[in-house]
Amino acid sequence: MSQSLIVFDASGVVRYQYNNKTNPFNDFIYAIANDTVLYHDSNFISFKSNQRKFYSIKRDKLYTALYFEVVTTIDQEKIRQTLNDVLKTYLKLTENDEDSSKLKKLIDYQFNQLMQYKQQVKAVDNPSSASPINSGTSTPKKTHVTNSKKKMRKWDNGEMVEDGVDESILDYSESKEGSVGPSDNTQQLKVDLSSFSHQDDLILVNELNDILDDSEDDETTQDGSSKSKGVSSFFNKLSSYFGSTVDIQEITKKFQDQLVSKNIHPATSKLILERINNKFGNKTQVTPKEYKDVLVEELTKILTPNVSTDLLYDIKGRNNQRPYVISVVGVNGVGKSTNLAKLAYWFLQNNLNVLICACDTFRSGAVEQLKVHVNNLKTLNNSTSKIDIFEKGYGGGDHVVTTAKLAINHAQQESYDIVLIDTAGRTHSNAKLMTPLKKFGDAANPDKIIMVGEALVGTDSIDQAINFNNAFGNRRNLDFFIISKVDTVGDLVGTMINMVMATKVPILFMGTGQTYTDIKRLNIKRIVDMLTN
Template identity: 65%
Template sequence: MGIYKTYNKLEADEEDNDKLKKLINLQFNNLMKLKKQQQVDASKESTPVLSNTNSGTNTPRKELKATGSKKMRKWDNGVMVEDNGDRSALDYSGQPQSEDGLVTDISKLKIDNSAFVKDHDLVLVNELNDILNESDDEDEDDTENNKSQTTGFFSKITSYLGGSINVDEVSKQFNDQLMSKNIAPATARQIIDKIKNKLSSNNKITMAMYKQALTDELTKILTPNVSTDLLHDIKRNAETNTRPYVISVVGVNGVGKSTNLAKLAYWFLQNNFNVLICACDTFRSGAVEQLKVHVNNLNRLNESSTSTKSKIDIFEKGYGSGDHVVQTAKQAIQHAAEHKFDIVLIDTAGRTHSNAKLMAPLKKFGDAADPNKIIMVGEALVGTDSVEQAINFNNAFGNKRSLDFFIISKVDTVGDLVGTMINMVMATKVPILFVGTGQTYTDIKRLSVKQVVEMLMK
């Protein structure tokens, strides 16, 4: 109001324009200072006093409460079941912090008893069925409502031509179908061209023949799960070598490397392997603290289990750049050998796949750490850019090394648009080890090739 009155008083006097500007600026600046001070005072009154310990981020810590009493776990006839014994070890409602002051993420401690199944002496991750079946259920109504109708373009062609089809026309339609599922255009075209070449010697192609050829090709591309082979490989290494089995996890920023590394660690613990997590993401602020929280959570779950006799720990040397990462990895492997750890899981810094300067250190790291397996975490949401990501990471380790597996994260967010899996596998010939379906340690699944192919063909 004061600024408005000053303006009205001096507006008519053209000679006092300079005075008008100075007075208005002065009053406006004083008003802003007063307003800012009031906001600061109000903030101080409403902000709770926080502990000086945190999980390595700038986000104020809220008190974490357990949503319910936790269940003990044990194996009964090959299935993980709940144990009604003492559950106090898993009730963290009164202790949101670990002993070293790190905040424990209670949400990660939710255990899905159906996530694993025991097969002789191995604990296997179940297949990805529930999420895919949800999509199947959603389509049931549409199927029932269209029982008396044809199934679109393909059925019209089949009916019109008396069983045979125009391969070029059908190929175009299936090419569009694959791209609609997030398969990159070049990849879709490559698949369809291969089908056309395979069928070129036959003069009378039916829709059933074409669809079967495409189904077989997609199934061939998606290599069957290899998790059982990995477990046997680790067991053989533990029996015959003093050097631990080293697995390095790489990927672009934000895809969930650390979370999926923790899921791997939990799975290995279920198989009674001793796991050492190495913090080699020494660039991102809070990365080491994040891993400490995961290890703390996994330790609590592991100690409460009645079916495992394994241990987990973290090896870290703080933050640094250049040779610091290489030296940390080497020391972690040596430490693991001396303290009888079966597996070393190495977390690495996220990096942009198109930045050659950021990708270059991966070769030096790979040569020094010499991991038994290199796993790239890719994101199901990425779509067609996944091709370039997969190729660049696969080539980053030089001519002698390449990626061994993919973990595709956030599969629960894309519905039936699962083409990213085809993109990455076809671009590199690297198989998918697991797919991630959520944030807890049991949100991990083996790829159900049959169901993924069915989704692509819908």
């Protein structure tokens, strides 16, 4: 791990350095000078070179930068905050001619705090960490206590292996005294059935309408665009600024800034707008409305599925004794288990028998979390369908594959229609953690693989989507996305464009809350309006 940080000016002269390791920054400074870096916004910059990831904040004519020699699991916002604080400290103390030892002490402290945070994050992500990860769901305490000291599971050559674990502690495959009962989290047991609609003999998930912003506060202008009361929309401001016609390059720059401000990756927005400019051919002047209409058409085409998302028809229309198998994957903490439970509730409403398979056999409490969900769903289930959990406790290596195969066989014998397989969260940039997915996919051979991605993640969503899409080998890809936590981002919905455009994988649902009916189908027109107005 690198522990190097510098402050340098626009000419490349280093003004401050944490240690003597400044040579690796030469490539980064050269990339800034040649504008080949990635601008997350006007001030925050990143760059990859020689297995290093550089990050920088620019202010006035000064930059502060650091790098990591391996892929870091620190979120970019934490890095941005630290770099910003370091640069503020440098500017303030140098302007006031403070003692250099004070400057060094403060900057070193800020940087070391980030390094300590990195170690904490690594301890959580590292399978050998002894600290359990909070599942986000209330899990009752186990009553069978033992005095034997438990060693933890770890990854070895892409496989999870036990490190001297007492399996009697970890095995929950048999019911025991103090087994997990209904959740104390009553919020999840409050469901809003208006989230669903009836069509023929099916229960369908409704489209997203007013989760992201209040539709009652919207007005419609004469050209059909929307604006919020009291606040002019981007397009209305643009039309007022430019008037009738405008140079196509100038309006392209305005729309690129707009798309980036909505969390669309700069490179992705550039590609989209290049396609639009190609459609105009040799034209150099366009009206704002002409340009927006073509952009709306392009964004709509990107988000429109090129495969059928009628999952219910696919499930009910198959003539196969094997149950329909769906596997849910994603990075740590995005809400895989919660959204899997939402899918299960929707299937129950459609009178389908659901077996949930606990194949997150690594994360502490993962099996218990699913048990809580299953007990909640049993309580809420008012249909003739059934739901249960299949689990074989915790284990490593081939344990996950064996559990999945046994679950599918059990589901076939007991006439379950669907098997929903939960999987361990994993860092998308860690090849050792991603490698076992192919082995799992080949063995379980799921009918559909769904990745849960966060609406909050921003531009990193591209790497996440691509890495998971490629993880299952040449013969398999992701089939759908579920975008979680959409209710937290307002109109900054660019993550959806990033993931779909990078992989050509359609969005099945969006997670919009914590209860089992908090899922919505994608309303493409609504999303496109948010991106362009």
